[in-house]
Amino acid sequence: MEWETVIGLEIHTQLATKSKIFSGAATAYGAEPNTQACAVDLGLPGVLPVLNAEAVRMAVIFGLAIDAEIAPYSVFARKNYFYPDLPKGYQISQFELPIVGNGHLDIEVDGVSKRIGITRAHLEEDAGKSLHEDFHGLTGIDLNRAGTPLLEIVSEPDMRSAEDAVAYAKKIHELVQWIEICDGNMQEGSFRCDVNVSVHRKGEPLGTRREIKNLNSFKFMHQAIEYETNWQIDRLEAGETIQQATVLFNPDTGETRAMRSKEEANDYRYFPDPDLLPVLIDKALIAEIKETMPELPGNMKWRLVEEYLLDHEQADYITSDRRVANFFFDVSSFVDSNLDIEKAIRTLLNEEEISQSVDFMQRDVALGRTKLLVANWIMGVLAAQLNKDNLSIAQSPISPQRFGGLILEIAHGTINQKIAKEKVFPKMWNGTASADEIIEQEGLVQITDTGAIEAIIDKIIADNPGQVEQYRSGKDKVFGFFVGQVMKEMQGKANPGEVNKMLKEKLQG
């Protein structure tokens, strides 16, 4: 019988509130140790927690985004254990009655869609950090992170491969940033994953699980699950049994190693925190929060495919990051309101399409192709440059309006895409000029004057009799040579449509 891997994830997302979940101290990352910890975070005698309403709001937003049940009554509990970076000797978390229950998220792996159940999501406070380096055998404690709000998202064991798990984790990662409840920064620990892995033979009861703690990159997650799966299968095939355990993944060796066994596990002695009242959420609050929520990526993707006629790949890309989507819509609306539809029809439709359709259809096609142009240029040229300069789209030196200006020049046929990419875009990236200013200054306007193009073509044909012969004897590939020669001669400025059309006529003689 074939082995099956069963995976469930617990994801800790740090909520992007300004202050901590139970105190007024700031949550900003990277401050001097212990400068962002107030009396409450330090767990001084006599202090009391006060719940940050913003954290509750963010949890509700997440619940709504995964179509989950929002608990009308949820309770904070104390999770008791001793550790030097846990100031109170207990963590305030939610146990029996979490704020979010029973939702789901759809993922796609190899073109197949799959629904992953989300058991619950609960609010809790983060602990501080123990620093073992630089203290000569002692341990330093930094409590800046203590009390930072976390939303722990617990999935059902619905994943069957490392690919499933990574797809799910990435989708949650995209979603929490989309709904602006988490900055998603994995290096700074804003998004941390614990992965429960077990293996069993199909049809047999589930195996014993081991939990891989604290994975902070998707690459490591993939490696860790692969390693862990193989390790468990090897043991079972050797006739051994798997003991429930918590393990750590070592990125240097690519291996997982047991941290503590079930026997060593804490009895956390959860009980409701008497310092905090139950969290009550009524329908009115949920309705109010719904009002303020952005369109969710799933719905937006559907709209981009159905209404904007983008393909799935484009729609996925645009809806992977809210900032990309915002950029896309900003460019699109600028282009829409400045587009000369007649010019666009002449540029973006071929003669056949024009001759075989009526006016309003031509307009629709031209508008649709403009959207495609916007999407392609964002996904292609812009994304490549942002990636190269290690910038997010929100940091793009070219604003959506300036970028839209470039798209307009292409859609209107003022320049072709090659010129746009090689001559205009780099100048826009490194300066502040608009596309039309650059085109003007550099004299890049596309040549559509058939007389001028014809003269060049005649010259090229005359200069290359051998290639003409080859073409006429059926070697179609040589056609590209002629296009290249004409373009070179005209410094790339010739209208490629005109060049193609005229070359064909001339070469056929």
Next chain:
Amino acid sequence: MHTKSIAELAKGLRAGEFSSLELTQAFLARIRQHRALNCYITVTEDLALQQAKAADARIASGEATLLTGIPIAQKDIFCTAGVKTTCGSKMLDNFIAPYDATVVEKFNAAGAVMLGKLNMDEFAMGSSNETSYYGAVKNPWDTQAVPGGSSGGSAAALAARLAAAVTGTDTGGSIRQPAAFCGITGLKPTYGRVSRYGMIAYASSLDQGGPMTRSAEDAAILLQVMAGFDEKDSTSVDQPLPDYSAALNNRLDGLKIGLPKEFFGEGLNSDVAAVIEAAVNEYRKLGAVVKEISMPNLKLAIPAYYVIAPAECSANLSRFDGVRFGYRCENPADLTDLYTRSRGEAFGKEVKRRILMGTYALSAGYYDAYYIKAQKVRRLISDDFKNALAEVDVIMGPVAPSTAFGIGEKIGNPIEMYLSDIYTIAINLAGVPAMSVPAGFVGGKPVGLQLIGNYFAEDKLLNIAHQYQQVTNWHQQIPPGFE
């Protein structure tokens, strides 16, 4: 001066009969004189004199409150910025809080003078003040007897007139029982009426701070300052604050008093019972009607309390781990050694006992049988109070089954010690307000009458207590040698 009420002192200060500085110096001298009682853990002499001078200036400027310039003292469970706050424990012998408890802040804002920090059972766990790291407090009425606990230092200091008024906290009777043992007036407000911020937690769902004073009239003045919603305490209640002094003189005609038969059964000293009956008779004379009521679940209060309070304390006291503040053992070998020795060496026996009981009650496999069951009992007890208080205006009974017992008499027997709180504990489980009012003496030791009211009916309780104090003088008795 030290025998005057707060109202009289405030009047004297305004009239210029004496200054706050003189008053403060007089109390400081008494504290020195009666150090043997061991009421104070810390005397803040310099601070008190400074505050007294500031109070005199404020009184002169005409912007004084009733408490401006009045020398009070705080139970050493309330954090005081810059002043050691020990909670009666070796664990916090070196702890200086960087902030003021809300209650302390409010007294400071009112211009009160703080004479010092008062002795108490360690972490408020005890009924005799004998669990204090700083030693037992002596009862001024009988220095061989305990003052009660956990606010024993508070009650004894006030009875000996070592402060004009003091604060206490009450988790299972810790204001009322020492008030009864020392012949003073003590009020445990409704849970949520007084902020717990900065009051070191013992059992968070039961702890409540309140005034301990010479009379109900003084208690009204103190409660006015202490009570009110605090955004730093999520369990404090956002309810309008009545004028507690305004209703003191309402007549009691037709007042319905309920006497739960469970308060007068086996275990109650017959002489104490006679004192309580006499007090109830005074109320009959004031126009009250008395009926016997039954609160069948009261007998479950002690077992429920000794699950819930230790469970909460087991978590509340986890922060005392030797890492960030408080006691740390010498040369810890490793982390476990640091934890076990720091806690083992700095916590007293009773504190350890309760941490262990609570840890046990919350453990996997026992939680439902103990903690959940205790919470269900707690609800039944609350229902008993709700039902009774729908029928009557006030419930009356003894505060404790006996008068102050001898130092050393019960400390070796925890069960017997726990039973001394039998009439007070249920009130904390229900969260209703209650008072202890001096009602007489048995063998030269004071007896307290307990008044229990409905949620947020502190004004009514103060009125009922005040009317009794208008026709009796038990509350004005001063222990021999402390006049």
